[in-house]
Structure formats: structure tokens, C-alpha cells
Amino acid sequence: MVEIEIKNNKFHKDTFDKTTEERRQKVLEVAINEFASNGYAATSINDISRKANISIGAMYSYFASKEDLFLSIVNNAYFLMDKILKDVEENSRDIFDCIEKMVVASRKFAIEYPQLNRIYLDITTQALSHISIRLSDKLEIITPQLLNNLIKKAKDEGKVNVDIDEKVAAYCMDNIFTMYQFSFSSDYYKERLKIYIGEDKLNDIAEVEKSIVNFILAAMIKK
Template sequence: MKESVLKNKHIAFHKDTFNKTTEDRRQKVLEAATEEFAANGYNATSINVISKKSNISIGALYSYFASKEDLFLSIVNDAYDLMEKILKDVAKNSRDIYDCIERMLAASREFAVKYPQLNQIYLDITTQALSPLAVRLSNKLEIITPELLCGIIRQAKEEGRIKDDLDEKVISYCMDNIFMIYQFSFSSDYYKERLKIFLGEEKLKDINDIEKSIVKFIRAAIE
């Protein structure tokens, strides 16, 4: 399958001094911040605790980031970059739209399992309480998946695999909502329980079958 072209929007929320420090120090800061934001949420996270866990002074931390908000958004932005790479690889290696959808479902699940803290932070920023922060990511927030899905749907139309009269943006929106809720179902206790209520313990033993069933549902709607 052809690789979709995504806009390369580079955003930097850290200061130049952060790039100039050692890789070890950068990792310590980001790991400590990710741990705190994921565990406590943005509002309850203390910048003082992050500096202590990073073994650096408050002054040093503020020389890297202008505010707690910038540190938080830097982590969110890095998570988006990571997901963008994963999704581009999925699109590149998929045979057709249905293979791509199944691979994207698996990628969403694997991302949630492998990076539970990043997924929790992403869940946090989707809340209304943090909507002012999301505005600062407006030129990148949620642009990755829509552009990718619209490209996949457009290509599938050209290949005659799906209905020609489908609205690409509406279908991509519906599909993305499925991916998002599915991803949260493997990192958030609330969504995990919700998945269990709907599917039952026995059904959850066969994840591959669940994902194939979701693909069948989408296929029935667009084919």
C-alpha cells in the first residue's frame, strides 16, 4: 500500500538549552515528568517533584522549559511523533484498506500496552479541563490520523474497494473514534472495565478475533 504523505509539523516546547544538555539528563527529566503526569494528572503534578526525581535544580529545569505547561506539551508532542511513525509504517506495509485497519487496531492496542504512561497523558489532555493546553497543539493535534485515514480511503475508492460516494472526512472521523476508544481500552481502568462489560471475559481471551470483528463491522459500512 502506498505511504500516505503527512504534514511534517515540527513543534518545540523546550528551550535550546535542553538540546545542549546530555542525553542522560534529558532522559531523566522526561522519564520523571512522564511518570508524574501519568500518575497524578497535569493539575496535580508538582514541578518540584519532577526536579527532585531528575536530580536537577528547579532553576535548571526552568532553563530547559519555560513552564510546567511546556514540559507537559513537550511530552505529548513526543508521543504524537512516536505514534505518527508507527502509523506511517502501518500504512506503508499494508496490502489494502482492510489490512491497514486491522494493523492500526493492533498498533493502537500495542501502543497502549507498551506506553501506558504516554497513553494516560494523552487521555488526560482529551478532557475539557485541559482544553486550553490542547489549543497550543492545534496545528498538530489530531492531524496525523485524519490525514492518514483520508488518504487510505481515497486510495481504496480509486481501487474500487469501497463505495465511491463516501465522505472521506466523515468515515475517517468514525474510524478514528473506534481506534481511540479501543486504544484507551488497554490503558485506562474505566475503559478496560467498559470493554469487559460489553464483550465479557471469555471474548477477551481472543484479541485477534475481536479486531477481525471490528474490521468486518467497518467493512460492512464502507464496502
């Protein structure tokens, strides 16, 4: 069971905070399973209600719509990943150690929370762009700031090329982390990883991750 802490969240009603922790987690557990298995469009809030053993009336007293329930999960799952990356940054010796740990963290997050990754992948599609707009004030704010600051600090310390645009570099790094993360939670991206890297190389994941880190650093290290 994936436990998600709902806080600072504009997508649920106050009544959801007031119900029992057991009921909150049951609703979220069922909703995560349904959204991850069926996708947003094919998931019914009535099915979630039935499988969570609560009335549809109770469900609507917690969330105004299926969309709000979905966004509650996406919003908090994203901040869960951001918390992990913050912990990595705070416990790293320097930018080189941090990048290495972020690559590993991306894989471990995908393996530990495959359903959350599938849901996050779903919201990145054009079909759900009307929903993702509602997350625009929160979605993917922490990670860019973290990476920008990490790169800027490394530039100030003379550890990476001062000509690097930290915003562009952060964008490229985040795309690498995200694609690598999806490669352990989506069948499509798993096959894509095999095509590019080769199934035999995946038997030595440490070597693969070392190559990813070396690729990133080669573009950044001061020459």
C-alpha cells in the first residue's frame, strides 16, 4: 500500500481531513490502483467508491470530482519525489556526488512507487493537458529550483564550466532523470531502454548509471 500524506492540497475538501486515517488511505489506495491500471479516462469514481467500501455521496463530500481526486494524488506524488531529491541534495558532498545519487534515486522511486509513476506519466499526455494546467502553480517548481541552485553553486566554486546556462542544464538533467525513471515503471519505456542500451547491459545497472552520470558531467565539467 502506498501511503500519501495529503497536506497543503487545494484539491480535496475539508471533510477528507476530518475522516479517519484508515479511510483516507483506503480511498487513496483504491484510487491509485484504478488510475494506474486503467488510466484517467477509463477510471470511474463510482468504481473507486465501491471498491473503497464507501458511498458515492461520501466520496463527493471528500472530492468535488474525479479530476480533483486524481490531482490530489498527482500533486502529492510529485512532492514525494521532490522530498527525496531534496534529501539527496542535502546529503551530497558536491554536485558530482549529488548527480550520481539523483540517478539512483530516480530508479529506486520508480521501482518503489510504480503506480504513482504511471499516473504521473498519464498526466504528461496531451489528452490530460486540461487537467495539468490546474497544477501549473505547483507542478515541477521545486526540482528546477533545486537543480538551478546546485549548478549555480558548482559554477561559483569553479567545479563546472562557467559558460553553462544553469536553467538549460537543469532542464536537460531533469529530462534524463525523468526518462530514466519512466524506464522502470512503464512497459513502453522499459522496452525503449532495452532497445537503446541492450538487455545484456541492464544486468549491470550500476555500470549503466555510471555511464549516465559520466554523460551529464562531460557536458558540465570545466575544461
